[in-house]
Amino acid sequence: MKYLVIIPDGAADQPQGSLGGRTPLEAAATPHMDAVVAQGVIASACHTPDQLPAGSEIGNLSLLGYDPFEHFTGRAPMEAAAQGIALGEGDWAVRCNLVTIDQVDGERVMKDFTADHITTEESTALLKTVQEQVASDPKWNGALEFVPGVSYRNLLIWRGDKLAAPFDGSTRSEAPHDWTDLPVANAHPRGPGADVLVELMDATCELFADHPVNKQRAAEGKGAATNVWLWGQGGAPTLEPFAQKFGPKGAMITAVDLLRGIAALVGWDRIEVEGATGYLDTDYAAKGRAAIDVLDKYDIVCVHVEAPDEASHEGRTDEKVKAIEQIDQHIVGPLLEALKSHGEWRVMISPDHPTFLSTKKHTHGNVPVTMAGAGIAPDACSAYGDANAAASELRFDQGWDAMRWFIQ
DSSP, X not given: OEEEEXXXXXXXXXXXXXXXXXXXXXXXXOHHHHHHHHHSEEEEEOOSOTTSOOSHHHHHHHHXXXXXXXXXXXXXXXXXXXXXXXXXXXXXXXXXXEEEEXXXXXXXXXXXXXXXXXXXXXXXXXXXXXXXXXXXXXXXXXXXXXXXXXXXXXXXXXXXXXXXXXXXXXXXXXXXXXXXXXXXXXXXXXXXXXXXXXXXXXXXXXXXXXXXXXXXXXXXXXXXXXXEEEEXXXXXXXXXXXXXXXXOOEEEEOSOHHHHHHHHHHTOEEEOOTTOOSSTTOOHHHHHHHHHHHTTTOSEEEXXXXXXXXXXXXXXXXXXXXXXXXXXXXXXXXXXXXXXTSSSEEEEEOOSSBEETTXXXXXXXXXXXXXXXXXXXXXXXXXXXXXXXXXXXXXXXXXXXXXXXXXX
């Protein structure tokens, strides 16, 4: 049996007036997703329980069959795993965004959680300055390491054997993408160790103000990285290998470190694709081709696409619809055709969480899931979409149960 999982990140949404009362999934031309529904079933699943953050770190754990109440320790440790960073006892990983915060009517407002999509080269230079001028302070005893990632997505590693971290499980922090265009006065970390995170964030404001990187960006008409934003902290997670838990041997195709990290933690190989950016300009067709190329090697292949989520964060309805259509045309369609030569197969298509265009935020709530293939008896539905899924009698209120249903 070949299993295929396609994750259009954040694709679930509300009806939009500009789309005639349809959601982006319903407005998009998705003949191949509709074909999966027509051959199989449509269901509703909740991957983001109300008691936990409504983010991809929770949603994708659940989607891949892992109870987030049992396994989630924080987003940053998953991204550390993507970079091959081992966390020992007492170590913490903290997500480190480069952001743009502006003064608006006397308040500090999150203008851009990506620092105007800063390049990896630029973010690396800025973090090098932070490491040299902030982390090197003797009071930290060498415990802090700022680790460049991709673009605005970076990490801070706190080594507990050098200095005990002041955080614990009750420390709370906010994802910057949930505060777009909003004042951030109430978005700063809180609880044990929050003062340390805020101190580090504030220390970068002065460093970045006159940094050569920002001067060059200003000359090019680009937004500045005003400071780092620290969030998503946690210690090392423990996840049972997917093959041990469910049976199939898997591979992940994604441009996002979070998904790379989850893949590493569950024992999946990661397939890197040239042109996969984690943004709207990603090479959808290259991702589809990469998945086809490895179908013979793996029992289960997962293709994650970040673009619908990015469109929602920017409030761009047209781009969200376009991203969904690109996924259907260049990933779902070619893979369905390729599966015909691989004997028995099953396909699952599911977002990890809703991301509302109206709020530009991840949100709690159910997402539409469709599953088809050998042994799955078709229901009466023939079109993929939010409303059809909500009307289905097949529900996974604990979203992590959907993967076991799909495989077994």
